[in-house]
Amino acid sequence: xxxxxxxxxxxxxxxxxxxxxxxxxxxxxVLASGIASGLAACSKPDQQIIPYVKxxxxxxxxxxxxxxxxxxLSGIGRGVIVTSIDGRPIKVEGNPxxxxxxxxxxxxxxxxxLSLYDPDxxxxxxxxxxxxxxxxxxxxxxxxxxxxxxxxxEGFRLLTGRVTSPTLLRQIDDVxxxxxxxxxxxxxxVDEDSERDGAMLAYGRPLQIVPRLEKARVLVNLDADxxxxxxxxxxxxxxxxxxRTPQGEGFSRIxxxxxxxxxxxxxxxxxxxxxxxxxxxxGIAIANSMGAEIRQAExxxxxxxxxxxxxxxxxxxxxxxxxxxGQALSPESHALVHWINQHLQAPVDLIDRADRTAAGREAATxxxxxxxxxxxAVDTLVLIGADLxxxxxSAKASFxxxxxxxxxxxxxxxxWHIPQTHILEAWSDLRSRDGTASLxxxxxxxxxxxxxxxxxxxxxxxxxxxxxxxxxRETWRPKAQGGFEEWWRQALHDGVIAASAAPPITPGPPKxxxxxxVVTPSAAMTILLRPDPSLWAAGMPKAADEAGVGQFPRxxxxxxxxIRPLVRxxxxxxxxxxPDRGAHCSRARRRRRHREPYARxxxxxxxxxx
Amino acid sequence: MQIFRPGAxxxxxxxxxxxxxxxxxxxxxxxxxxxxxxxxxxxVTRNQPVPFSHEHHVGGLGLDCxxxxxxxxxxxxxxxxxxxxxxxxHSQIWTNAEMxxxxxxxxxxxxxxxxxxxxxxxxxxxxxxxxxxxKGVGCSTCHGPIHQMKLTxxxxxxxxxxxxxxxxxxxxxxxxxEAVFDSEWKPPADAEKSASQLMATYxxxxxxxxxxxxxxx
Numbered sequence: 001x002x003x004x005x006x007x008x009x010x011x012x013x014x015x016x017x018x019x020x021x022x023x024x025x026x027x028x029x030v031l032a033s034g035i036a037s038g039l040a041a042c043s044k045p046d047q048q049i050i051p052y053v054k055x056x057x058x059x060x061x062x063x064x065x066x067x068x069x070x071x072x073l074s075g076i077g078r079g080v081i082v083t084s085i086d087g088r089p090i091k092v093e094g095n096p097x098x099x100x101x102x103x104x105x106x107x108x109x110x111x112x113x114l115s116l117y118d119p120d121x122x123x124x125x126x127x128x129x130x131x132x133x134x135x136x137x138x139x140x141x142x143x144x145x146x147x148x149x150x151x152x153x154e155g156f157r158l159l160t161g162r163v164t165s166p167t168l169l170r171q172i173d174d175v176x177x178x179x180x181x182x183x184x185x186x187x188x189x190v191d192e193d194s195e196r197d198g199a200m201l202a203y204g205r206p207l208q209i210v211p212r213l214e215k216a217r218v219l220v221n222l223d224a225d226x227x228x229x230x231x232x233x234x235x236x237x238x239x240x241x242x243x244r245t246p247q248g249e250g251f252s253r254i255x256x257x258x259x260x261x262x263x264x265x266x267x268x269x270x271x272x273x274x275x276x277x278x279x280x281x282x283g284i285a286i287a288n289s290m291g292a293e294i295r296q297a298e299x300x301x302x303x304x305x306x307x308x309x310x311x312x313x314x315x316x317x318x319x320x321x322x323x324x325x326g327q328a329l330s331p332e333s334h335a336l337v338h339w340i341n342q343h344l345q346a347p348v349d350l351i352d353r354a355d356r357t358a359a360g361r362e363a364a365t366x367x368x369x370x371x372x373x374x375x376x377a378v379d380t381l382v383l384i385g386a387d388l389x390x391x392x393x394s395a396k397a398s399f400x401x402x403x404x405x406x407x408x409x410x411x412x413x414x415x416w417h418i419p420q421t422h423i424l425e426a427w428s429d430l431r432s433r434d435g436t437a438s439l440x441x442x443x444x445x446x447x448x449x450x451x452x453x454x455x456x457x458x459x460x461x462x463x464x465x466x467x468x469x470x471x472x473r474e475t476w477r478p479k480a481q482g483g484f485e486e487w488w489r490q491a492l493h494d495g496v497i498a499a500s501a502a503p504p505i506t507p508g509p510p511k512x513x514x515x516x517x518v519v520t521p522s523a524a525m526t527i528l529l530r531p532d533p534s535l536w537a538a539g540m541p542k543a544a545d546e547a548g549v550g551q552f553p554r555x556x557x558x559x560x561x562x563i564r565p566l567v568r569x570x571x572x573x574x575x576x577x578x579p580d581r582g583a584h585c586s587r588a589r590r591r592r593r594h595r596e597p598y599a600r601x602x603x604x605x606x607x608x609x610x
Numbered sequence: 611m612q613i614f615r616p617g618a619x620x621x622x623x624x625x626x627x628x629x630x631x632x633x634x635x636x637x638x639x640x641x642x643x644x645x646x647x648x649x650x651x652x653x654v655t656r657n658q659p660v661p662f663s664h665e666h667h668v669g670g671l672g673l674d675c676x677x678x679x680x681x682x683x684x685x686x687x688x689x690x691x692x693x694x695x696x697x698x699x700h701s702q703i704w705t706n707a708e709m710x711x712x713x714x715x716x717x718x719x720x721x722x723x724x725x726x727x728x729x730x731x732x733x734x735x736x737x738x739x740x741x742x743x744x745k746g747v748g749c750s751t752c753h754g755p756i757h758q759m760k761l762t763x764x765x766x767x768x769x770x771x772x773x774x775x776x777x778x779x780x781x782x783x784x785x786x787x788e789a790v791f792d793s794e795w796k797p798p799a800d801a802e803k804s805a806s807q808l809m810a811t812y813x814x815x816x817x818x819x820x821x822x823x824x825x826x827x
Binding site: 051061 | 649650651681684685686687689690691692693694716717720721722723724725726727730732
């Protein structure tokens with residue numbers, strides 16, 4: 001019988017080649033070989049050159065190509081020319097042929113490239129937060145649409161941002177024709193409600209105002225800020241700059257009455273800061289001086305003096321005087337400004353709004369949608385590119401489909417979220433403020449498998465994969481003069497569709513609105529909500545913010561100095577924590593022995609305070 | 611009682627001497643390694659997906675460089691031909707050759723051929739082919755006797771020193787523009803005179819040619 005080994009003895013480490021543990025000699029050997037192999041890694045790394053299989057026309061690998069497209073801001077298009085290298089867009093520049101760009105871009109157009117490559121973009125279909133497949137989505141959608149169709153579209157609501165795309169408007173018409181009881185709502189965070197209602201009051205139709213600043217010899221700006229951020233900024237800025245030359249028709253003069261510091265106020269020749277509720281009084285004063293005979297304007301004397309001067313200037317420059325009203329003013333003030341401009345024969349064009357369908361349908365408001373949701377009348381909700389939180393009411397709609405570039409709060413609340421292709425990856429078309437239409441062409445194949453808004457609406461109507469390219473061509477085929485292919489290539493090359501600007505309308509004389517009694521500003525605080533010059537509105541892509549667009553220097557610095565609380569004890573210049581947090585460092589402890597009570601705030605030397 | 615053995619003296623002298631000598635030798639060795647073919651990959655033939663022979667196509671058939679490397683006169687990257695270029699001939703010649711199967715597969719599957727890069731420059735170097743070709747630097751000056759290479763290799767070390775040798779005195783690397791794409795061109799007997807004439811004809815000025823920002827942009 002072999003002896004039982006009751007005392008297993010550990011093998012000696014010195015001779016332990018097979019134990020798996022290293023002895024000192026082996027460890028040193030491994031170290032040396034590691035160093036040697038580090039030295040050996042001195043040659044160039046392997047690279048590959050991957051050419052095309054079929055080289056596309058005009059592409060030279062590594063050399064830039066430029067393509068014209070259009071980018072939206074609040075749904076309104078500005079034509080741009082995008083530089084792309086090897087099929088990847090890298091830089092956005094203005095399109096000199098497009099009237100909304102005139103060769104310039106604004107911050108939001110430049111940031112489009114940043115949001116295209118944003119790693120936080122939505123990439124997959126989500127079904128109540130869980131990743132789902134395209135087939136599952138299609139089946140669920142079709143099953144639900146069956147029911148909707150049987151009811152004739154009752155309970156179906158479509159919510160979009162501002163839509164100026166003729167193709168999308170055509171598709172919305174199709175959807176509403178298919179579902180007669182459905183409704184279309186549009187919501188834009190930075191909207192023009194007052195302007196629209198003002199035109200309704202004055203002319204009886206919701207006309208769009210297109211100011212021509214290049215013809216304005218005298219401009220009176222009532223909180224309008226045409227030079228400030230917005231979809232029309234580039235055109236307005238160019239028009240403004242064109243009139244600031246002594247040659248030609250004479251140097252312009254600008255009066256700016258505004259509630260907050262703006263770019264227009266900075267460039268104005270006369271600027272008054274006024275409480276927002278009193279700005280409409282200035283409009284009344286100007287109208288009175290032209291014979292409107294409304295009630296007396298209640299303004300402080302120094303303001304009244306300047307307003308009278310502005311009114312005199314306007315009257316002396318018939319055909320070259322222009323008054324603009326801002327969004328914060330009431331619709332009545334807008335109507336009054338319409339009357340003034342008509343009286344002055346101001347260089348302003350009135351056109352039909354671009355955000356209504358060919359059949360004349362207009363979007364309903366968000367308030368109506370919320371009301372419908374609350375009453376439980378909505379069962380299917382399709383949100384395209386709208387970032388809203390319906391937390392309280394949205395659960396009442398059983399099928400919520402959200403199309404968006406990001407998984408934002410709205411996506412989280414939806415039953416289905418599908419990723420949207422970025423505007424630089426999509427075929428579409430857009431109109432600018434003056435009605436000029438231009439095509440949107442993709443600069444890169446979609447990075448993630450998403451849908452465009454056109455494809456989603458096509459899914460709703462025809463359940464087929466209609467390509468946005470064909471849809472856009474279909475929209476413009478009847479409007480092309482001559483051969484369609486030539487017209488199409490020219491439109492893509494130019495980045496603007498020739499002669500598509502909306503013709504100016506001469507409506508009847510505007511009605512004077514019933515301007516109610518003076519609203520005295522209360523003693524409480526008034527809050528002014530304005531779009532951020534770098535972020536625009538809440539729906540701006542977050543990458544643009546992370547990449548630093550939100551940190552670009554703003555034209556007007558509105559940050560106030562921090563007001564430091566009076567704190568006993570002195571902060572050591574190099575410490576980050578206020579002294580009342582205790583003796584966190586020896587310096588603070590030493591300083592605490594020599595406390596000084598504060599007499600006045602001192603500029604902080606701590607980085608934390610800046 | 612002696613602490614040190616008799617040979618300790620010799621060892622100490624040797625160590626002191628090497629403290630001076632060994633760093634010099636080490637640095638010299640490092641320079642040799644860095645300049646050697648091991649680091650620069652000079653004359654290293656890489657495995658390619660298709661064993662393309664420049665000797666046959668350029669030397670034998672007489673194809674011009676620009677037929678495949680089409681953007682050499684207009685862009686900074688000379689360009690590797692797309693599969694379509696190969697198929698312009700090989701859809702009719704050698705259509706069933708085993709060697710050309712990857713080319714046919716690439717065209718059929720619409721997947722590009724992944725060539726291993728032979729002439730490698732680091733990415734902090736900006737090299738523009740078009741300006742060199744326009745100023746009379748021939749292809750074979752830098753890329754060697756391409757018409758004799760059965761398999762492509764990097765014929766020049768492509769180190770900064772080697773580039774600067776020419777940038778300091780470009781005359782010796784120039785040739786008339788008609789001969790730029792001729793792999794077999796040899797400089798004529800009166801090389802000096804013709805070289806300086808070429809410098810004048812092509813307006814080559816060397817005063818800024820060795821500035822850092824010429825290549826490191």
